[in-house]
Amino acid sequence: MAAIELRGLTKVYPGGVKALDSLDLNIPDGEFFALLGPSGCGKTTLLRTIAGLETATGGAVVIGDRDVTGIQPGARDIAMVFQDYALFPHMDVTDNIAYPLRIKKVAKAERQRKAAAVGARLGLELLMDRRPGQLSGGQQQRVALARVMATQAQAFLFDEPLSNLDARLRLEARTFLKKLQRELGVTTVFVTHDQAEALAMADRMAVMEAGHIRQIGTPAEVFQRPANTFVASFIGSTPMNLLDAVVRSDTLEVAGCKVPVPASAEGLLVDGEKIVYGVRPEYMSYTAEPADGSLSGDVVIVENLGASHLVTLEVADVLVQAVVPEGREPELGEQGFAVPRRDRALAYRDGELVSA
Amino acid sequence: MTRFVAGRIGFYTLIAVLLAFFTIPLLWLATAPFTSDPTYEVRVPDFTFENFQMIIDHPYALWSLVNSLVLSIGTALLVVVLSALAAYALSRVRLPGRDALLYALLLLSSIITGTAAMVPLFQLAIELNLIDSHTGLILILSGGLLPAAIFMIKDFMDSTPKSYEESARVFGASPLQIVAHVVVPLVRPGLATIAVWTVANVWGNFLMPYLLLSDVEKQPAAVIMYTLYTEGGQANLKVLSTFGLLYSIPVVLMYLFVSKKYGFRFHGGIKR
Numbered sequence: 291m292a293a294i295e296l297r298g299l300t301k302v303y304p305g306g307v308k309a310l311d312s313l314d315l316n317i318p319d320g321e322f323f324a325l326l327g328p329s330g331c332g333k334t335t336l337l338r339t340i341a342g343l344e345t346a347t348g349g350a351v352v353i354g355d356r357d358v359t360g361i362q363p364g365a366r367d368i369a370m371v372f373q374d375y376a377l378f379p380h381m382d383v384t385d386n387i388a389y390p391l392r393i394k395k396v397a398k399a400e401r402q403r404k405a406a407a408v409g410a411r412l413g414l415e416l417l418m419d420r421r422p423g424q425l426s427g428g429q430q431q432r433v434a435l436a437r438v439m440a441t442q443a444q445a446f447l448f449d450e451p452l453s454n455l456d457a458r459l460r461l462e463a464r465t466f467l468k469k470l471q472r473e474l475g476v477t478t479v480f481v482t483h484d485q486a487e488a489l490a491m492a493d494r495m496a497v498m499e500a501g502h503i504r505q506i507g508t509p510a511e512v513f514q515r516p517a518n519t520f521v522a523s524f525i526g527s528t529p530m531n532l533l534d535a536v537v538r539s540d541t542l543e544v545a546g547c548k549v550p551v552p553a554s555a556e557g558l559l560v561d562g563e564k565i566v567y568g569v570r571p572e573y574m575s576y577t578a579e580p581a582d583g584s585l586s587g588d589v590v591i592v593e594n595l596g597a598s599h600l601v602t603l604e605v606a607d608v609l610v611q612a613v614v615p616e617g618r619e620p621e622l623g624e625q626g627f628a629v630p631r632r633d634r635a636l637a638y639r640d641g642e643l644v645s646a
Numbered sequence: 647m648t649r650f651v652a653g654r655i656g657f658y659t660l661i662a663v664l665l666a667f668f669t670i671p672l673l674w675l676a677t678a679p680f681t682s683d684p685t686y687e688v689r690v691p692d693f694t695f696e697n698f699q700m701i702i703d704h705p706y707a708l709w710s711l712v713n714s715l716v717l718s719i720g721t722a723l724l725v726v727v728l729s730a731l732a733a734y735a736l737s738r739v740r741l742p743g744r745d746a747l748l749y750a751l752l753l754l755s756s757i758i759t760g761t762a763a764m765v766p767l768f769q770l771a772i773e774l775n776l777i778d779s780h781t782g783l784i785l786i787l788s789g790g791l792l793p794a795a796i797f798m799i800k801d802f803m804d805s806t807p808k809s810y811e812e813s814a815r816v817f818g819a820s821p822l823q824i825v826a827h828v829v830v831p832l833v834r835p836g837l838a839t840i841a842v843w844t845v846a847n848v849w850g851n852f853l854m855p856y857l858l859l860s861d862v863e864k865q866p867a868a869v870i871m872y873t874l875y876t877e878g879g880q881a882n883l884k885v886l887s888t889f890g891l892l893y894s895i896p897v898v899l900m901y902l903f904v905s906k907k908y909g910f911r912f913h914g915g916i917k918r
Contacts, residue, residue, distance in 0.1 A: 341816055342816075343812050343815070343816070362815075363812075363815050363816045363818075364815060364816065364817060364818025364819065364820075365818065368816065369816065369817070370812075370813065370816045372809040372812065372813055373809070374807060374809055376807070376809040376810050376812070376813035378810060378814075378827075378828060378831075379832070380831040380832060389814070389817060389827075390817040390818070392827075393814075393817050393818045393819050393823065394818065441817065
């Protein structure tokens with residue numbers, strides 16, 4: 291097992307598109323790390339550059355204590371699961387799992403024994419003679435995982451590991467993957483565009499935008515304290531409220547209402563400056579009674595989220611959302627008050643988080 | 647209703663006539679070799695084998711079939727190997743003007759057919775000392791067939807996902823291992839199709855061997871058949887029909903074998 295380190299990694303495609311712009315990243319040994327971002331942000335390019343399928347224009351990739359920047363993918367001691375799993379359609383499951391061992395010239399009996407052992411661990415015993423075309427999506431994924439496990443590589447790279455599964459299976463696979471990674475303890479980097487997937491599985495994650503890393507942190511850090519408005523709006527199943535605000539000594543004026551300065555920004559704001567006030571709908575409590583430091587407006591939309599509701603208030607032409615537990619949802623058109631949690635509210639100056 | 651029935655009867659009658667048109671020559675080919683005095687009619691044979699004896703006694707007939715096999719299998723091997731490598735490279739490497747090049751080659755190779763290229767090819771063969779040599783003929787025939795073969799195989803190569811090769815690459819496979827373990831198995835139906843198409847082409851090619859092989863012992867069946875005349879200059883139907891039958895059997899067997907083993911496909915796409 292090995293740590294992965296990127297130093298000033300840059301990738302410029304012919305034609306001048308800068309896919310990766312001088313990235314620095316440290317992934318400690320054994321960590322389950324997510325690369326998250328919208329499509330085209332460079333996360334897959336980054337993964338492929340770590341794998342060696344793309345050559346870096348500048349900077350270095352270090353795996354363990356070896357600089358592998360100029361080394362062929364096959365010599366980097368890594369294994370990769372592709373988005374479409376890339377199982378060879380003309381080989382049965384055993385041969386697919388044993389393929390990396392075949393390349394390493396392991397004797398046939400030995401590699402079949404190993405393939406059987408890894409296959410059994412992932413519950414593939416009864417499928418070993420099948421071709422990939424005869425397997426379900428979930429089974430194909432497990433074969434692809436078995437194949438990388440058979441390599442006993444220093445690090446695993448997964449490209450969108452769950453995107454080819456249907457929604458139901460995806461949740462199961464998520465739990466399964468996380469458990470497997472924990473048991474194997476192999477440094478694993480995966481790419482996803484689904485923030486829920488990254489939050490659920492990763493030990494730590496990097497949020498990327500246009501070739502830059504916008505934030506690195508644990509899922510809790512990234513969710514609770516997004517470092518900038520891009521991360522704030524990208525993370526979370528309901529988007530964060532990002533409202534223009536003006537500082538008025540110890541309060542903020544937001545859409546004509548007065549709310550207290552966020553705890554994290556206390557003493558850091560200048561009177562009269564314009565900032566963006568951010569608070570997640572989950573961190574708003576809704577009430578029908580007038581309350582101090584609340585945003586008040588008319589209920590315009592109520593969306594059912596299952597065990598809770600997402601209520602949208604129109605506060606002086608600005609839309610503000612709050613999550614309301616089931617049974618307490620308001621009627622359309624009534625006046626409501628959303629009280630932000632002061633310890634969870636955030637202030638952004640020029641798009642960056644204001645904090646000590 | 648009656649109109650419908652009449653229509654059906656008319657349709658099937660037409661089909662039957664069309665079928666008869668194609669069946670009769672084949673029936674003739676199947677019966678005439680076993681008839682002691684064949685004419686152009688299809689007749690119930692009297693099951694004689696003396697015609698076959700005549701072929702066996704013929705100084706060049708059987709050898710010419712061996713020559714045909716050597717030429718067609720040699721060309722097929724060369725065309726399959728070269729077109730697979732060329733198509734793989736063309737499919738994977740982005741070259742400016744790649745498609746234009748392919749279309750130009752295809753177009754030129756179909757415009758400049760045997761007859762048009764006859765004289766220059768003959769001169770080229772003389773200059774290169776490749777007259778009267780199977781190797782020379784195989785090279786020239788391969789050259790003519792390669793553009794179309796590359797074009798067909800490239801389609802198969804294009805439709806194999808890149809991730810298969812990248813996956814093998816990350817596991818440490820060398821480029822030749824990737825081709826052998828991953829690419830060739832995936833395009834095998836295409837390679838089989840190309841091989842059969844090449845064999846059939848060479849097997850039936852008259853002009854090139856006639857032009858480039860003057861030694862009778864080296865000539866293939868298609869050329870020898872042209873010499874099977876009686877002393878009076880009449881087509882010798884006894885020998886001709888028998889030889890024709892022997893000439894067609896290998897090709898039919900090959901079609902059956904390949905079709906059973908791989909199935910013919912003229913386009914790419916992976917059966918998972």
